[in-house]
Amino acid sequence: LENNNIVVDRTFQTENSRPVPKPVKTFEHAFHNYPEILDEIRKAGFEKPSPIQSQCWPVLLSGEDLIGIAQTGTGKTLGFLLPALIHIDGQTVPREERGGPAVLIMAPTRELALQIDKEVKKYFYRNISSVCVYGGGARKEQIDVVSRGVDIVIATPGRMNDLNQAGHLNVRSVTYVVLDEADRMLDMGFEPQIRKVMYSLRPTKQCIMTSATWPPGVRRLADSYMKDPIQIYVGSLDL
Numbered sequence: 001l002e003n004n005n006i007v008v009d010r011t012f013q014t015e016n017s018r019p020v021p022k023p024v025k026t027f028e029h030a031f032h033n034y035p036e037i038l039d040e041i042r043k044a045g046f047e048k049p050s051p052i053q054s055q056c057w058p059v060l061l062s063g064e065d066l067i068g069i070a071q072t073g074t075g076k077t078l079g080f081l082l083p084a085l086i087h088i089d090g091q092t093v094p095r096e097e098r099g100g101p102a103v104l105i106m107a108p109t110r111e112l113a114l115q116i117d118k119e120v121k122k123y124f125y126r127n128i129s130s131v132c133v134y135g136g137g138a139r140k141e142q143i144d145v146v147s148r149g150v151d152i153v154i155a156t157p158g159r160m161n162d163l164n165q166a167g168h169l170n171v172r173s174v175t176y177v178v179l180d181e182a183d184r185m186l187d188m189g190f191e192p193q194i195r196k197v198m199y200s201l202r203p204t205k206q207c208i209m210t211s212a213t214w215p216p217g218v219r220r221l222a223d224s225y226m227k228d229p230i231q232i233y234v235g236s237l238d239l
């Protein structure tokens with residue numbers, strides 16, 4: 001996960017030009033208040049944060065919107081996931097009263113969604129619960145789990161939109177939303193479903209997007225939902 005070629009900037013520069021939070025050099029630096037997370041990282045045997053993690057953790061922990069553009073295998077999953085756990089931990093409203101998930105992660109395929117869910121369950125943290133919903137999976141089971149109350153929903157856009165339209169999943173409670181591999185989701189034709197789901201969310205939320213490329217379609221999506229986001233490029237600026 002080495003890569004020296006990293007560029008960090010605020011993208012849609014507004015009058016509100018706050019500085020970009022400084023990168024962290026160590027896991028302790030980012031998560032000193034969360035010993036359970038540090039334990040899990042130690043168990044995984046990771047030496048140090050990947051370049052994108054060291055840049056994106058302080059950004060996400062300070063509540064900023066973020067666009068992460070990097071190839072697969074650069075450690076983006078934990079990049080958005082660990083701040084998501086901390087986001088949930090910081091909620092003042094308990095799960096039962098919230099009436100829906102606090103975190104929504106959309107990913108292009110069932111395999112990717114399941115991979116993310118596996119990672120969440122590894123970092124099983126202060127009773128944080130997650131459910132993975134995807135097309136082809138047992139719909140009734142997914143609905144049952146969701147209605148019992150969860151903190152994190154990981155979903156493919158099609159099934160997510162389907163459950164949302166049918167009223168099985170209240171997404172007004174979501175305050176941290178991730179569009180993982182946005183370019184692939186658009187390539188697969190999920191833009192209408194993504195937009196319908198995003199439209200159902202409350203206006204004030206933290207928004208994160210990852211992508212391997214930065215074509216106009218992804219840029220437009222980012223433009224519609226992100227507030228003064230910080231953009232992190234890892235690797236070549238293949239524009």
Ligand code: ADP
Nearest residue numbers: 046047048049050071072073074075076077078
């Ligand atoms: P991406 O989403 O960018 O494709 P992943 O999040 O799937 O990448 O991570 C790729 C691999 O790197 C995974 O096996 C993950 O466990 C591992 N990994 C994540 N963070 C680190 C780290 N800081 N050091 C070493 N390996 C890591």
Ligand code: MG
Nearest residue numbers: 072076077180
């Ligand atoms: Mg990934």
